[in-house]
Amino acid sequence: MTPLLRAEVLKLRTTRTFIAFAALAVGTSLLIAGLVSLLTEPTQDSVLADVFTSDTSSLFIIILAVVGISGEWRHRTITSSLLAAPDRVRFLAAKTLAFAVVGLLLSLSISISVAVLGFIILSARDLPTPGLGELAAQVGHIASEAMLLGAFGVCVGALVRNQVVAVVGLLLLSFAVEPVLIGLVPNVFRYAPFVALPTAVSAIPADQSGLGDVDLLAPGLAALAMLAWIAGTFAVSAVLLRARDLN
Amino acid sequence: MSSAAVEIDGLSKSFGKVHAVSDLSFEVQAGRVTGFLGPNGAGKSTTLRMLLGLIHSDSGRGSFGGHRYEDLEHPSAQVGVVLEDASFHPGRSGRNHLRVLAAAGSHPDSRVDEVLERVGLTGAAHRRVKGYSMGMRQRLAIAAALLGDPRVLVLDEPANGLDPAGIRWMRDLLRAEAARGNAVLVSSHLLSEVAQSVDDVVVIAHGSLRASGSLEEVLGGADGPVTRVRAAEPERLAAVLSEAGVRTEALSGALVAPGSTPERVGRLAADHGLALTELVAVSRSLEDAFFELTADQS
Numbered sequence: 001m002t003p004l005l006r007a008e009v010l011k012l013r014t015t016r017t018f019i020a021f022a023a024l025a026v027g028t029s030l031l032i033a034g035l036v037s038l039l040t041e042p043t044q045d046s047v048l049a050d051v052f053t054s055d056t057s058s059l060f061i062i063i064l065a066v067v068g069i070s071g072e073w074r075h076r077t078i079t080s081s082l083l084a085a086p087d088r089v090r091f092l093a094a095k096t097l098a099f100a101v102v103g104l105l106l107s108l109s110i111s112i113s114v115a116v117l118g119f120i121i122l123s124a125r126d127l128p129t130p131g132l133g134e135l136a137a138q139v140g141h142i143a144s145e146a147m148l149l150g151a152f153g154v155c156v157g158a159l160v161r162n163q164v165v166a167v168v169g170l171l172l173l174s175f176a177v178e179p180v181l182i183g184l185v186p187n188v189f190r191y192a193p194f195v196a197l198p199t200a201v202s203a204i205p206a207d208q209s210g211l212g213d214v215d216l217l218a219p220g221l222a223a224l225a226m227l228a229w230i231a232g233t234f235a236v237s238a239v240l241l242r243a244r245d246l247n
Numbered sequence: 248m249s250s251a252a253v254e255i256d257g258l259s260k261s262f263g264k265v266h267a268v269s270d271l272s273f274e275v276q277a278g279r280v281t282g283f284l285g286p287n288g289a290g291k292s293t294t295l296r297m298l299l300g301l302i303h304s305d306s307g308r309g310s311f312g313g314h315r316y317e318d319l320e321h322p323s324a325q326v327g328v329v330l331e332d333a334s335f336h337p338g339r340s341g342r343n344h345l346r347v348l349a350a351a352g353s354h355p356d357s358r359v360d361e362v363l364e365r366v367g368l369t370g371a372a373h374r375r376v377k378g379y380s381m382g383m384r385q386r387l388a389i390a391a392a393l394l395g396d397p398r399v400l401v402l403d404e405p406a407n408g409l410d411p412a413g414i415r416w417m418r419d420l421l422r423a424e425a426a427r428g429n430a431v432l433v434s435s436h437l438l439s440e441v442a443q444s445v446d447d448v449v450v451i452a453h454g455s456l457r458a459s460g461s462l463e464e465v466l467g468g469a470d471g472p473v474t475r476v477r478a479a480e481p482e483r484l485a486a487v488l489s490e491a492g493v494r495t496e497a498l499s500g501a502l503v504a505p506g507s508t509p510e511r512v513g514r515l516a517a518d519h520g521l522a523l524t525e526l527v528a529v530s531r532s533l534e535d536a537f538f539e540l541t542a543d544q545s
Contacts, residue, residue: 007351014343015336076334079301080391083328084351086300086317246301
């Protein structure tokens with residue numbers, strides 16, 4: 001698995017899409033954290049959620065994952081990928097793991113940068129800062145969210161294959177369909193994988209994520225539910241990938 | 248178990264009602280270049296993709312030294328592949344494309360620079376593939392096939408996009424690989440090119456085998472090899488050959504011996520002290536043979 005994992009990470013690193021998306025994630029996260037630190041006056045109770053949850057890597061990593069796997073079909077590189085790794089399930093597993101790892105690392109590096117920036121600005125303004133323990137826990141929650149969404153994005157992209165449909169569908173589900181449905185049927189859609197569960201894993205309050213007063217799952221339980229979504233979509237994608245002819 | 252480097256055994260594949268390949272069997276030997284010929288739509292690419300596990304066969308099996316491609320432990324170290332529609336991520340440089348494949352196949356990065364040098368792309372290695380010409384892309388695909396220094400090369404229309412110098416380079420590459428003892432299976436529609444490069448030929452049409460064997464055997468047609476011979480004493484030579492069971496026909500002052508090689512005819516003449524003034528193998532051109540064998544599809 002290690003050579004395949006290395007190859008998948010190398011694929012990601014050697015395209016401008018990844019560099020652009022990573023730069024966007026870093027830029028937007030630092031911009032939000034900087035503006036909130038400079039322009040608001042958070043209290044001791046709200047500072048963690050207000051300033052230190054601005055890591056946007058989860059959004060970008062799921063798009064990157066969908067683009068990464070569906071791009072194999074778009075550019076027809078799936079053939080050379082499967083010639084190098086004829087075991088199709090291992091190939092899919094390597095890609096899933098690679099995006100999970102990259103999501104984790106990207107999120108950690110952004111969250112730590114956000115934390116450093118937030119601490120500098122808040123300290124300079126004599127405003128309260130969170131304890132290191134609770135900050136570390138928050139960073140861990142957000143990194144877990146990015147890791148799970150990276151893996152989930154690969155499985156979704158492998159199911160859909162058409163890059164445009166996959167990306168547009170992802171954005172529609174994340175920003176329109178799921179937020180509306182969770183408001184209508186919260187007991188069902190709090191188990192939905194694009195917004196509700198990731199928000200719960202990140203331990204960010206529902207109202208701060210635009211989900212109103214929905215009672216989200218606890219982070220640990222939400223992570224298990226996300227893992228179940230990943231396992232389910234991975235299984236279906238793997239079966240389809242194995243059955244497909246690559247003409 | 249067969250000693251062939253590549254074995255195609257009864258492969259069949261249908262797409263809906265279309266029979267793309269029907270019960271196709273042939274072998275590719277180590278140290279030889281085997282041309283895989285057929286008209287467009289004959290089933291060549293489908294056959295190669297079944298051999299490589301990219302398309303699932305309805306029946307039959309393709310294997311390398313007895314093992315299916317997907318069962319090979321380090322496939323890229325054993326089989327190098329160039330497919331007709333070799334594709335690359337347009338935003339990745341040629342060198343990075345090879346680095347990805349090297350990582351997946353556990354080949355050292357040093358091999359990347361070696362194969363780039365071998366295909367003449369060192370100068371363009373850091374350019375993004377979307378700026379490559381078709382010929383450069385084809386060379387990059389060949390570089391990828393050579394990464395693992397494989398014992399078998401499977402090449403689908405490798406001369407596509409190459410200029411005359413590139414085609415000559417490709418021919419030399421195929422011959423060099425065979426000379427190293429490697430097996431080369433190359434599909435092509437450039438018959439004149441194939442005729443200069445291959446040792447063996449497999450001809451298919453409508454997904455079925457039409458002919459296979461050495462180039463000489465296939466060019467000889469149904470009669471096998473044909474020899475034309477002239478001698479100072481033609482009547483005596485005809486008698487000697489007839490006694491030895493060699494069928495001959497008189498043609499413009501010469502004798503034509505269908506089904507016999509020049510070696511056999513020459514040996515019989517020598518054994519009887521007969522002086523020969525001409526001894527040549529008569530063959531159809533590969534183009535003639537191809538059109539004859541695939542007449543119902545061409």
